[in-house]
Structures are given as structure tokens and as C-alpha cells.
Amino acid sequence: MVKMTIKDVAKEAGVSTATISRVMNNSGYVSEDIKQQVLEVIRKFNYQPNAIARSLKQEKSRSVGIVLPDMANPYFMKIARTIQHRCFQLGYHLLFIDTEENPEKEREALEFLTEKRVEALILAGTGENRDQIQAISDSGIHVILADRRFSNLKLDTVTEDNIYASKSAIEHLLEKKHTRIGIINGPKTISTARERRQGAIIGLEEAGITPTNEFMFEGDYTRESGIEAIRYFSQLPDRPTAIFSANNEMTFGVYLGLQELGIPLESIEVVSFGNLEFSSLFHHNLSVIMQNPQELGETIGDLLIKRLNGEADSVQNRILMPHLVPSK
Template identity: 55%
Template sequence: MKKITIKDVAQEAGVSTATISRVLNNTGYVSEGARRTILETIERLNYRPNAIARSLKQDRSRMVGIVLPDMTNPYFMKLSRSLQKRLRQSGLHGMFMDTYGDPDMELEALNGLMMMRVEAVVLAGTGRNVPAIRKMVRGSGIPFVLVDRKLPGVAADLAAEENEAAAHEAAAELAQRHEAIGILAGPDWISTARERLDGAAAALREAGVALPASYVFAGDLTRESGREGILTFLQLPKPPTAVFSVNNEMTFGLYLGLREAGKALDSIEVASFGDLEFSGLFGHRLSIVEQCPDEVGQAAAELLIRRLAHAEKGEGTESRTFVPTLVRKW
């Protein structure tokens, strides 16, 4: 089937291609009768303008690249919905890229978005491409907004949560009832994982609770690493009686591991940074640090919209930080 072009629409409507362009872009004068005829012709022929070609002519794509490490994680799903909703209210559209936490895929996604002429980028980084991202931010001329994770030396606005104090509170709560507490940690090059580990470790130290190296499992924020972590703890001569988990996906894996080991799911007290939406379906001793993905997503969109509206790229960066709440669910 032949692709309908702007020339086909112009010929059918009996006007010039320039007149069609004025109607599509809402610029310049076109009589009401001609405008109605053109719109009816566009609808009848099912003509769809080439968005990339239009962006090249207008130097505006109205597209925002959104690069996230795990779109299956409920936290990033909620953040994305909130972000997208606010962007659409301002006539912007999100182009989502999932890096699977892989730094090579992250660079590939960012380079691809630059070629697509996006107007801005929202990024939750892997933490492994900081020098390259610094250069990209400086050289691209478009605003970047970081979400959830900090990248040292990257000149970008930030919408994130306070991690260290919230993790400190959760671990201190465990320390009131336990002397053997394990930590399911994440990669230290991801700022959120590092801050949560630092906060939890400080709380145990202040409470006089020992934290031997065998009680810290270095995972990768996935369910599988949470499962591996709890199974590793259970093999110790003296397993922890409580565990602090730095994210919800590792907490999910922890419960999978307990079931695999034949242990009751309430046999260990757990404090999780991030909720499990299905936790009401089984018996547990679970406290959660209740996060703010909706607020973070909306704040990221607001920061980006402000940058695009006022071209304030050279005025220094702005951070918006939200404070999670510790909730005991049993």
C-alpha cells in the first residue's frame, strides 16, 4: 500500500503543501473553509505526518527520553506513570528505555535518544557510565534530570528520596529486638544502595549490634540475588534472626528463598526499603520503608518542564528530596 504524503493531501484538497503545513503546525493564516477541507482530507486519507521530519524542520521533537534500570520494578512503574502524566499535560511525550541495569545498554539508549533529537532526558543511572554521561550532559545542550539515583559530578537536576536516614530508622528498629541482623545490600556504585547500606550499618553500630562481613550479602537489587542472599545467611553457623533489605525486589527474593529452604515466611523479621504489594497474602514479620515514587516522578517532570520553558541550563542545578516513612505491617 502506497504511503500517503503531504503532496497527496495537498493535491486532494486543492491547496499547496505550504498551506497543509500551516494547518498542521497551527502557524500563519488559513481560511476557516480551507482549514476544514484540509482536516477532512487528512482524516479521509488517514495521513500521518512524519514526526522525525517535522522535528528536524522545527528543531523541536516534544519527546523526552526516559531511561530506567528496571521497568518491571513496581517502584519505577509508579514513578513512570506519574512522570508521563505530568509530561503529557505540558504537551511532551515520553520515550521509555529499559537498560536492565546494564551499563552498555544504558549508553546505547542514551546515544540513540540523542540521535532521535529528544528535548530532554530523565535518567535513573546504572552508576557505571558517569564520565560518559558528564560529557553527554555538557555537550548535548539539552536538560538532564536524574531520578532516584545520584551521579557524582553530573550537572543535572535531581528528584530523589532521602535514603540514609530512612534506612537508619528501619535498622534501628530491628536492633531493638535482635542481636544477629543481616543486610541484603546492593552494588556500591549505585547511590541508593550505598546510602541505604551506610544508614543501616550506622544504626547497628550505634546500637552495639555487631555486623560481621558474613552478615552483609552484596546483591544486585534483583529477586534472584535476594533469594541467594537469604539462602547464604541460612547456611551460616548462626544465621541472622532479622534482615534489612535495601530494595523491594531483593525482599521478594528473600521470601522466595525462605520458601525454598522450607522455612516459615514469618521465621525471620524483615525490614524492607520498599513495599511488597502482595504482602497481605501471607504471614510475615515485615516492616517497610514506604517510598514516594509518584512524588518523585511528578517532581522530575516539573524540573524538566521548568528547564525547557526557561532555558535555565546554566543557572545551577536543583534537587527535590522526599522523605520515606517507616511502616510496620504486622
């Protein structure tokens, strides 16, 4: 069964396509009689306007791209979900792409999205493709960096205060008399990893402790790299007694690693940047820096609406405050 077009409706209702269009969009003048008659035809044939044709004519795709490094990470999905709801309300659709932290895939994704003529782009990037992202912004597409920023790029950002939160994580461990703290971080290309590292170092130095490379493990924000970190730390002569893990997935890996090595999970004090769903059930020594992906999503949503409405405003950089929830 082939879809009806506005012409078919016009013929059926005995009016011009212009009138149908006016009825559909509640624009211009249409007499009440004709309006009802047209609506009747639309209802009867279940006519739906072709959004693609409309987009072409109006030069508005009514779509927004969102590029995330990991669609299975609840943190990112909670951000995405909130934004999805907002977009749906606006009649926009979201084009999701999962890059799996792969810069090349990200590059392709960005190209794909610009061909699809998204009006805005929300990006939690790999840290590469700076020029491309800047070019996208320059071409008039609204870019909002989520969670991760680029230094020196004049783009909207909605991020969290990683330095402050990481510093307080370290302070928390120091208060518990730990001095040998293993730090598991993400890739240096990613701003959150750099900032979390920086915060941790500040925390240590303020307590008069010199950070050593031996206790810094550079992972890649995956579960597997959390496991590897534990394998690495466990074979050091002077093992850490506490761990600061820079994201939720790696923290999960930490516990999997401990389990693999037969080390009691509660024997190690852990602070995780980012919540683990089950941490409230967990009686191990796990403290969590609670992020607020929903608020992040809402903040992005608000900004997005502003940008799509063309409400001129200078570059926005919003920073949310995570807070530490100590272990019980």
C-alpha cells in the first residue's frame, strides 16, 4: 500500500495543496468549513505528511546527532535518555552513534551526521578529531560537548568538576590512613581522564605525598582495563592498599580482577568515579563519587532548546558538581 501525498488529499477534498498545507500547519487563513472538510479527509485516509519532503523544503532536518563512546554504559545512557525525551517533545529525532571510544569511528560518525544534516550535535568525544568538530561548529551546526571537553575550542560544554571531585576522593582515602593509593585512569586524550588525574595529584601533593608513576595505571575506561590494572598492582612489591578508579566500568573491573586473583573484595578500599548500580547493596569498602547524568542531560537539553531556537547567547560552559558518598 502506497502512502498518500498532499496532492491526493487536495484532490480528494477538492481544494489546492496550499490549503491542505495551511490546515496541517495551522498557518494562514482557512475557513472553518474547509478546514473541517480537509481534516475529515486526512482522518479518513490516515494521511501523514512526509517529514523528509518537509525537511527539504524548510531546510530543517529536525534531527540532532548524539555521539557517545559507550552505549552500554548506564552513565551515558541516562544522559541520552533525558535528551531523547526532550527531543521527542520538540518533534526532533535523535541520531545515536556509539563510537566505542574509537576515533576513526567517531570521524565517520561525524561525517555521517553532517550528511544527514543534523541541526545540532551532542558529543562525548574520544579527544581526537578536533578540527573536524570545530569545522562542524563553524558550519553552523550547534555543537554541545557533553561530559568531555576540548581545551581551546570555543564550544558549549556541559561537564562535571572532575578536579575537585577527584581531589576529594583522594582526601577521603588519606583520611582513612591510606598512603599507597593506586590510581586507575582513562586515556590521556580524554579531558575527564586528564582532569581526574590532575585532581588526584593535587590531593596527594597537598598531603605532602609525591605521586609516583608506579601507582598510576592508564586504562581505557573499559571493564577489561580495570582487571588489568589490578593484575598490574597486585604484582608490585609494595601493593596499594586503596584504589581510586576513574570510571564506573573500570571499578567493575577492579572487583572482577580482585575476584580473579582471590583477593577478598573488602580488603581493598575503593573510590569510584561514577556510580555502580549495585553499590548500595555492596558491603565492601566502596565509596562513590556520584555523578548526575540526568541533570547533565537536562542541562544539555535546556541548552539545546536555546540553540535550536536561535536564542543568541555566548558560548556556555556549565559545570556540575558531583559529590562523594562514603562507604558504609
